[in-house]
Amino acid sequence: METVTLAAPGGDHSIWALFWQAGWVVKLVMLGLIAASIWTWAIIVDKIIAYKRMDVSLNRFEQVFWSGQSLEELYRTLADRKTTGMGAVFVSAMREWKKSFEKGAKSPIGLQTRIDKAMDLAITREMEGLEGRLGYLASIGSAAPFIGLFGTVVGIMTSFQAIAGSQSTNLAVVAPGIAEALLATALGLLAAIPAVIAYNKLSADAGKLAARMEGFSDEFSAILSRQIDEKVMPRAAAA
Amino acid sequence: MKAGLTTSVAMHVVLIGAGLISLSSPRPLESSNFESFPVEMVPLAEVSQSVQGERTAPVSETPAPEPTTEEAPVDNAQNIGDNQVDLPNSATVPGNRPVDTASAPPPAEEPPVPEPVQEPEPEPQPEPEPTPPPPAEEAEAEPEPAPVEEATPEPAEEPAIAEEQPRELVQLPTSAPRPQTRPQPQQQVAERPEPQREPERPTPEPQQAQQPSEESEFNADEIAALLNRDQAQGGGAERSSEQASLGGRQTTGAVLSQSEIDSLRSQVSRCWNPPVGAADAENMIVSIRLKLDPSGALDGNPEVVSGGGSTMAERAAADAARRAVMRCAPFNAPADKYEAWADVQFNFDPSQMF
Incomplete structure (x- = not known):
């Protein structure tokens, strides 16, 4: 009597088991991809909050700015506060104006140029903060699939080597290694897809915010230019 | 940044935890474990009658039965004979019973x-x-x-x-x-x-x-x-014209299939109380030869062919085997293959029980 026992190959095929039976390279890749995913979402959450906050602050400043309040008064209230967005641009421009005008600037063209530069600098600094970590999202979005693919290739390589060693082409022997290897690609895509989508959306949002600030700075530059003409030229003419 | 990081970590922990629970061990595909094999239609008569001949005829290259005298052929006949109706050749049962x-x-x-x-x-x-x-x-x-x-x-x-x-x-x-x-x-x-x-x-x-x-x-x-x-x-309706030569008189399908053998074996083993606790189980192998009648009942006493030697244990083993056979006595076996199981021998091997 011949007894044929069919060994049940590997009862547990949960994702956890797949992770633990993977080789160390694949494990490293998977851990890296999970970390990348965590970082991606951290950036996404952070940026969404920051952009929302910036949007609100821009709205509020525009409201205050166009309410007819005197610029001097507005500057006095904002100067000793920590400002963001348009407020920072306004404060930097007013600071430059005050420095130059109160010390008696001779050339209105030089004053205008300095104010514009100061505002550009303020916008750039603001946008630096806003667009700060979007580069990570871009890198993760483009690199994560490749990293996952690398893990898959390594995993399939080792599993095929193991199959060659076991000299069996049974699907039950082949399947776990390939499933475990494919898990790396799955994790890569899991990290990359939100990163790419979020990068596109966040950079577009940042562009919009930057455009709004540019628009304000142009408008404010025009207002200041008029003021320069009104206040500096008579003084120059008088002198 | 802290808020984003903590949110992200919390989200990942929740997602991975949910994934471990919901994606754990996918249910294996329910596939019945069967083997496929190509099915062929083989005309059984060619195989089963390939050795049909006459028992007393001289040997020739191909066995052939006695030539038939009737000439009118009958369609789909498989058994050689002079009949108008195709009937299986009568059973030639071994022994006089x-x-x-x-x-x-x-x-x-x-x-x-x-x-x-x-x-x-x-x-x-x-x-x-x-x-x-x-x-x-x-x-x-x-x-x-x-x-x-x-x-x-x-x-x-x-x-x-x-x-x-x-x-x-x-x-x-x-x-x-x-x-x-x-x-x-x-x-x-x-x-x-x-x-x-x-x-x-x-x-x-x-x-x-x-x-x-x-x-x-x-x-x-x-x-x-x-x-x-x-x-x-006796005899079918297929006609034969070749000269008679040596071969089996009746050759159609009197071989028990594996499942029929297993059926017989399981019937006997159900009734068998193997001798327990005796040393040298190899010596207690008992072969019992039975003759059965077409209803499956015992025909005569079962004969111990081998085993049942000198010692008490061996004799007990032989008795146990004989009891098993007699207790199961009306065996279920395909009636149309009676010739195959009319005379059977069971080997009782207690060494396979331990």
Whole structure:
């Protein structure tokens, strides 16, 4: 009597088991991809909050700015506060104006140029903060699939080597290694897809915010230019 | 940044946790474990009749049965014979047992048919009483003792015929379709012993020698009866024209399939209480040979072929095996393959139990 026992190959095929039976390279890749995913979402959450906050602050400043309040008064209230967005641009421009005008600037063209530069600098600094970590999202979005693919290739390589060693082409022997290897690609895509989508959306949002600030700075530059003409030229003419 | 990081970590922990629970161990595909194999239609007759021939014919390259005399072919016939209806060749069961006559009605019923007619005669009266209970023994005992007695007195008179006769008589039970041949030797047997035995042995005659004489009186009816029954029983309707050569008379499908063997085995093993606790289980292998009748019941006592040696344990093993067989006695086996399991041997090996 011949007894044929069919060994049940590997009862547990949960994702956890797949992770633990993977080789160390694949494990490293998977851990890296999970970390990348965590970082991606951290950036996404952070940026969404920051952009929302910036949007609100821009709205509020525009409201205050166009309410007819005197610029001097507005500057006095904002100067000793920590400002963001348009407020920072306004404060930097007013600071430059005050420095130059109160010390008696001779050339209105030089004053205008300095104010514009100061505002550009303020916008750039603001946008630096806003667009700060979007580069990570871009890198993760483009690199994560490749990293996952690398893990898959390594995993399939080792599993095929193991199959060659076991000299069996049974699907039950082949399947776990390939499933475990494919898990790396799955994790890569899991990290990359939100990163790419979020990068596109966040950079577009940042562009919009930057455009709004540019628009304000142009408008404010025009207002200041008029003021320069009104206040500096008579003084120059008088002198 | 802190808020984003903590949110992200919390989200990942929740997602991975949910994934571990919901994606854990996907349910294996329910695929019944079957093997596919190509199905072919093989005409069974070619295989089963490839060794069909005559038992007494000389050996030739391909076995062939006796040529048939009927010429009109019958469609789809598979068994060789002169019949108009295709019937399987009669079973040639090994051994002389009453079973044979039960399965093959004509020889069993032969004696009772003519005998009641003879009741008016005074002499045969003691005979019909003993004959019906063991009809088969007598039916087969009939032809056998006759040639023995014949052989001794006859060689002087007709040596050539005397030699041929026993052969034909021995053939009779083995060759199935015997419409023409069967009655003839009986007539001869009936005719010849009469003149010889009467003077020699007056006393034993009433039992043995007179039966043939009675049969000879009712020859016409008996031949008719034999013809009818034998045609219905033996032989198919396929025609053969080749010269007879050595081969099996009946070759169709009398081999038990593996599942039928397993069925028999499981039936016996269910009744078997293997001897426990004895040393040297290898010595306790018991082979038991059984003869079964067509209903599956035991025919005679099971015979211990091997095993059941000297020691107590071995004898106990043999008894256990015999008990198992007798307890299971009516075995379930395919009736149409009776020839295959009429005589079976079971090997009881207790060493496989431990």
